[in-house]
Amino acid sequence: MTYNTQNTFKRNTLSALILACLANNAFANTVDVSAEADIERLTVTTQKRVQAIKDVPVTVSAFTGEMLEQLGIQDLDVLSEITPGLIIQEQSPNNPGFVIRGITSDSGSAQAAPRVSVYYNGTDISRSRGSYFELFDIERVEVVKGPQATLFGTAASVGALSVSTRKPQEEFEAGITAGVGNYAARNLQGFVTGGQQHIQGRLAFTYRERDGYIKNIAANQPDLNGIERVGVRPSVRFTPNDDVTIDVIYNYEKNNDTGTSFKSLRFAPTGGDTSPFSFVEASGSPLAAEVFGKADLGIDRTVKDVNLTINWDLSEQWQLTSITAKRQFDSLEVFDADGTQAWFLEFAEEASGEQISQEIRLNFNGDKVNSFFGVSYFDEEGSQRVPFSTEESIYLNCVGQLAALNVPCINANGTVNILTPVLTQGRFQTLPYSGVFQNYGENQAVSVFADVSYAFTDKLELTAGLRYVNEEKTSRYASNFANAVLAPVPLLPVASTSGRIFSADGRFDSWLPRFNALYRINDNLNMYATVSKGRRSEVVDVASANSSTGVIPRITEIPAETVWNYEAGFKGQTENNRLRYAISSFYQDYQNFQVTLQDDAGNFFVANAGNAKNIGVEAEIKLTLNASLEWFNNLAWIDAKIDDNSSNGNLAGNRFRLQPEYTLGTGLMYAQDLNSTYRVNSSLMYTFRSDIFFEEANAPVAGFDVSQAAVQLTSLRIGFENTQQNWSVTLSASNLFDKAYLVDAGNTGGSFGFPSFIAGAPRFIGLEFSKTFM
Template identity: 45%
Template structure:
């Protein structure tokens, strides 16, 4: 899609803003930046001492910038794009590579970690972002650190831990589109036991008006609660228990045709049915997660960590896939699953050596049931199958015309389902050695043994209209596999060794150089949708990276720049079958990815901090005839250029009051929404601003916030399921939203 929107070029604007504050900064050389601490390498380190490209955002920064959703992270992390069609369908793009496979047999490319546990399955990877200690985003294959799902990177979320001192907070908010928000936490305890209870509820009416009589679409209704306990029976032993409960009852996603995009004329609904699971467009989703972490200091040089987790998810989403008022393409997806994981890790440290060795076990049982409901005459007329008898175009009266008025409608329902029963055993080791005072070398490897079992079943009844015409076929003309409810299965065994090698060189007190060689792998996929066991080979990635991290001498400015090259074999792509609308995985052959990333953090004045980032990516399927249909194509959701500028500002307006403000401006160049490169969106830039007043001791604050302040029109996705039937649809991005929030704190912070 091309809306002929002429975007502002971000880098020149960013440079002007930074230059404007440079003069102020010259007189503020005593301004200090807090050191950023991360645990990306399974130990506590200053971010500049980590020989990886890693971005970190602490809880205070998230709160001050109003980051409370996954997609908002795109503004602050170079090379990261988060797309959310719905709470049930998330896409994570790191360095131009997308991870958004929702099928049960599919494998993730981006590891999403919650308190040290892999929750990367697409349908379970989303959770509410609230009461966080910090978020870390690590780029490039990180199998040694985060497992095979981190074939292109990892996002690690660490929730705030209980503390001994009493503290509590409460935030209430309201805004346009009937926005309501309530968020809070309570913590306290004694030397042995500390507890914390955090919660959030938020809702917003849909911003796509739905004229069908059902609820307006693209809104949300979410609630989450997180009780946690910390036991410290001795100075050497800490036990953390965390339970997460997330529930969503959203009005659903508006897949609209292009002619009603950005209008109030959407007419979307699903019919009363027996297969979709609900009679309205919407999402019902529940995730329950329990995490137990034991940390035991065995002396000055050894520590033992155990992390165990159990996660369950059930999500049902019904949607109108044709984008029109006709009851043609009505689908639902019921996804459910159980995951359990265990990791035991021994960390060691010495004067010149640091590292860890360990083992982990992961297993999951997942299912995806896709229901389909339509009206036979409408479907066949919209598909052009009735043009030979004079019924052209979509005609809701087709059944009546074909039966001479005997019947006005013929309901048709079918389904297909896939399942997965996967397990993996991992052995890993990672060692950093201080070769000289300036040079540190790191060698690591993960041995992975995976067992994967996939299943497939479907039921496609014979069409009554087609049967009356002498053709005993289903509505898909026999082109989709019909197992008549019988389940077929396939399985595979796979082993891999995934190494990494890093060098970190301390050039001086302010500058570190690093280089990385690493290998990643996306698990092989067993596709049973053809009726035969079709093994899609594992996607293999070789990653090469050079970077520099440092602080500009004599100034409070931290920076990081990285250049990378990635080579892919057996690049896996998800495509929608043009006959049945089913999604399958294909091997697109070889691909390459080259890019440059940069970010900086600058205390421009005592009152103003600036955050800036940019990423340039040149990536796609190699233009080689052996790569088939998609040779030379750009990756889905991969912008060539992204950039963002954010600021945090405060100043005293009296002895007891502060003026506070923050904002972010983000830019991404054009993207394709499909690997076939049929649907394109022009460049998009968005502006978010916050301003308010707060007590000088910060125990209360009143903040006015605006997202997409300039009310830019943009889309989140295009093509979708309807495109395989000749009815491409579009998902509208959120318009300008306004909110007013009041926060109150009590106790020690």
């Protein structure tokens, strides 16, 4: 069947926009206005003060913890399904990708800066390998689109994801949720909170485990895409008086997932086929324990952070806020990059980082003026170490350097040819080969920022903000690859430093402004416009190169990527608040657009792709149909491309990777009392995403298509609740119709002509029991 993506999306878009335009009148005739229900009046803290979401002159999507729980959202990537303009790709907890309006932030290099700010309890945790966290015991999620340096720091060059966890309370309350599901899934979450007038505490925890959904027939290796994740979050709130609130939050998370299902479409596993959705034979390296420090495929990742936030009401108008935080992460991921049974492209990635930050902010809230200003300090050290393991003859044969022998890399029956005995005339049966390259990054940033909003009239409010940032960066690189026995050079095309560390420094600064206008058309409808500048800071890229005098440093300074964002929109609601809607359009102009590429050795590096343009429309609509039923919609059209001119090289005219042109999400949330004791609580959610490219080149890799056609997913939850005894039972299904789709394609293996493909999650079915104690 042919599926017309564009026509289908246009019909959905037209319907949704008509719905918004008729908001103030039409629904008075169709909605049960006598019902005692309306949409929750949502407030956000995007502008560092509590505001109704319609009074914030930027494009922001916000969700309460209660809504996430009703929809059963526990994974970061599922936020994409309810947020226009946001895509989160989760290969693994070690390798998430955050995409806002087509701009991807997923580089694992310690030398490159993030593009999307990820904030956790007011602290920047944007570094890719340390940015994943479990969604449990959440108070609020805010997704802010467009450059927001004044609000969320320099990493917010295209937007920010901000998550706040629930805080302690004085009244005693506790809850526990336990669940089971297919693929031997088990989960346990809970919390307990309480205290007295001046001190309260809260302890929240989560444990989730599930077998891998891609079977791995290789001996001594686990099935892939399984999870085992633990999170514990104790927090304490001190309130010595009515003016001071002190929050101390410690967060610990441990991930032991079974690894990512990279699979080759070139060679089938023994007795299998090349479908990414069938079983694999990812055998890894027999020397993994020695070379990588972990014997089996998978992830060993630990994250620890502590946050101290002090809010002090100096007067009715002035408030002082101090946020002090430290975050550490260590992760080791072992993966089979070729996706076959051959001991060929076996890699690991060991990433670590430590971040220390301090922000002091002073807020003023007046009748006409609202402002904040302050200073922040951010210090980060990180490293990315990539060891490699292979067998020499297998590697040379698979990459085509032994073609004269006319022996395939892998035979039709699935066996792997080891040619070392032939090539060495029996002196060696195998020739293990290993090497390692590593990059390091240090970044110190000091910022001064200010933001002022002034209400010129009851209808018109203007905002101006500015952040000055000064950064000092140090990048380092080292590699250690010996010459192979069967070849007089290193197997990977790396200029080996023999362990020597090459280093380079840089110092950069920038001014990042924003200007906003808010016009209140009436009590229920606001119009806004914004102009803002974003910046992804310069990259000091350090590598190595061969010269006539030996191996020397290769230092490249990639210019800062800058973007000017122009945006306008409407936010409104009906008089009775049964309908809430927001529509925005934007235009973004990029200079020195930075892309992440891979070289022939599998090294990721940042390159300048020239200029780029990005235009789009986003909309959100939420409607209370009656006292029991709410309907929500989000949709986006984003046309994000590198400028089509010869100065932009081979990438000219290409779409941004991971960004669909059209997305749509729609859902129903239903809650109905059956009698005075029992209640039904359920939700249904459908999402649509048009086709995407997984690589910047927008082209096949080694003859294999590395894109994904349109994807449609449906999830369903049906709950039965006892409101007197505070317990509930919920049956859930994600990917209800078991659609097959890809999470990623190309990957490290693509650099060697062996692109790998990662299957998306199949249908998951679960049953949960929850109990609350008060």
